[in-house]
Amino acid sequence: MAKLMRMKGPNGLRPCRTCKILGISGENNTHYVPCFRHDGEFYDPLDLPLRTHDEFIDDAVSVEKATTNAEAERRAKDTGINGLPVLATLSSLEFPASFGHDLMHLIPENKLDVGTGDYILQPKVVEDIGRNCVAAGDTTPTAFGARVPNIATQLHYFTAESYTLWTTLLAPVVLRGRFPHKRYYDHFLGLVDIFNDCLSMSLSREYVDNDLRARIGKWVTDYERYYYQYDESRLSACPLTIHALLHIPDDILNGGPMWTYWNYITESFSRRLREIAQNTAIKVKYQLYTELDLSPWHEEELSGHVVAGYNGIRVLRPRATGPLSNRLTTAVAYGQLLRLLEFTIALPPECDTASCPLLLAAIRPVKEPKKSPYPFPVYQDGQFRPIEVIDVDDLSCLVARVPANRRGPLVYALYEHPDSMGSAVEAE
Ligand SMILES: [Zn+2]
Numbered sequence: 001m002a003k004l005m006r007m008k009g010p011n012g013l014r015p016c017r018t019c020k021i022l023g024i025s026g027e028n029n030t031h032y033v034p035c036f037r038h039d040g041e042f043y044d045p046l047d048l049p050l051r052t053h054d055e056f057i058d059d060a061v062s063v064e065k066a067t068t069n070a071e072a073e074r075r076a077k078d079t080g081i082n083g084l085p086v087l088a089t090l091s092s093l094e095f096p097a098s099f100g101h102d103l104m105h106l107i108p109e110n111k112l113d114v115g116t117g118d119y120i121l122q123p124k125v126v127e128d129i130g131r132n133c134v135a136a137g138d139t140t141p142t143a144f145g146a147r148v149p150n151i152a153t154q155l156h157y158f159t160a161e162s163y164t165l166w167t168t169l170l171a172p173v174v175l176r177g178r179f180p181h182k183r184y185y186d187h188f189l190g191l192v193d194i195f196n197d198c199l200s201m202s203l204s205r206e207y208v209d210n211d212l213r214a215r216i217g218k219w220v221t222d223y224e225r226y227y228y229q230y231d232e233s234r235l236s237a238c239p240l241t242i243h244a245l246l247h248i249p250d251d252i253l254n255g256g257p258m259w260t261y262w263n264y265i266t267e268s269f270s271r272r273l274r275e276i277a278q279n280t281a282i283k284v285k286y287q288l289y290t291e292l293d294l295s296p297w298h299e300e301e302l303s304g305h306v307v308a309g310y311n312g313i314r315v316l317r318p319r320a321t322g323p324l325s326n327r328l329t330t331a332v333a334y335g336q337l338l339r340l341l342e343f344t345i346a347l348p349p350e351c352d353t354a355s356c357p358l359l360l361a362a363i364r365p366v367k368e369p370k371k372s373p374y375p376f377p378v379y380q381d382g383q384f385r386p387i388e389v390i391d392v393d394d395l396s397c398l399v400a401r402v403p404a405n406r407r408g409p410l411v412y413a414l415y416e417h418p419d420s421m422g423s424a425v426e427a428e
Pocket of ligand 1: 016017018019020021048243244247
C-alpha cells in the first residue's frame, strides 16, 4: 500500500504515510519513530501531526517539479514521498485517509536484544513454546487458518497469517507464566485485546475515537518504556509497525473495522491459486486425475447438502471411518461434536406442527473446573460430562484447543473466534 502511495518508507526522514513524525536515523539508514525521544523531545501519541490530502499532494508535486535529480531526492527524503502517485488522479481517493493500514502486517515481529528489562525468554523456554505451537495445530480447526509452524525452529515458514494466529490465538496461552515479570505478559495481552477489538463485526465511532484511541496510545507509550527505554542504542525497538498502531483508530473511522480491508482474504485467495497451480502439475505427473479433481461437480460433492429448515448449515459426508477421537473440547458451553443425526420425523396427526426434517448433534460437554487459575476457559483432557443431544441451531462456533500447562494432567485452553475469521459466517 505504501508503494502505491509512493512513500519512501523507513529511509525517509518522515517515514510514516499518515503523519509527519520525524524519524531518528538508526542502523542501515533506517529511520525509527518513537514518540518519546532519548533527548527529551516527544510527540503526543494522541495528537500526531497528521498529513492532510492537500499537503500530501503539494509535497508529491514539489518532488515532481524539482529541476534536478539531486533536488528531487532531497525533497523526497525530507517529505517521505517519492512523487505523485498515479492513483492521485482519482478524485474519489483521499491521501492518506483512503489507505488504511493492514492489521495482518502490523503484528509486531520484534526480535529484541538484551536491555534492562526481564523479558528475554531463555532458549529452552522458546523450544518448549515451539513444541506447544505444533501440538495446538492438531487440535485447531482449519477454519482458523493454516497451522502455525514451530516458532523456535521454523520461523522462516511464518507468514503474516501465522503471526496473526500466533499473536491472537496461541501466544496468550503459551506465553503465560513464561516471563520473569508479569507486566510483559499483561502488556502483550493488552495488544491482543486491541487486535480483537479491531476485528469486531461492529464498533461504535465513539468507542473508537475515545476508548480505543486512548488504549492504543497507552499501549504504545508503555511499549516504548519497556522495550525502547529511551535509549538511543535501542532505537530498532521502534519501527513503523509499532508507530502505525496509533493510526488504527483513524483507519477504522475512515474505512470501518479492519477485517473489511485486511489482507487475510487476499492472501488466502492467492494461496488457493497457488494450490490449484501446484495441484495441476502433480495431477498430470502422477495421473491423479480423480483424487485431485477440483472441477465444479466435484466441489459440489465436497460442499455437502442443506437440510430444509437449517439455513446456513451444510452437512458433509463423514470423512473418517471408525470411532471418532474422544480427545476433544472444554468448559461451560464447550463440547466435543460426536455425531450429526439427520432424519425426518412423522408426527401424530393430533400435533399441530407438520412433519419436518431434524438435524441434531450428539455433544459430549466438557467439565468446567470449579476454580481455574487461567485467564481463559480451560478443561482437563478427558474430563467430560454425559453426552447430550441438541439441535444444531444451538451450535455457535468452532473451538481451537491449545495446550495450556507444562506439568500434570494435560489442560487445554479453549479459543473461539466469535466475530472473525473461522466463525465469520456465523456472525453474518
Ligand atoms: Zn504516523
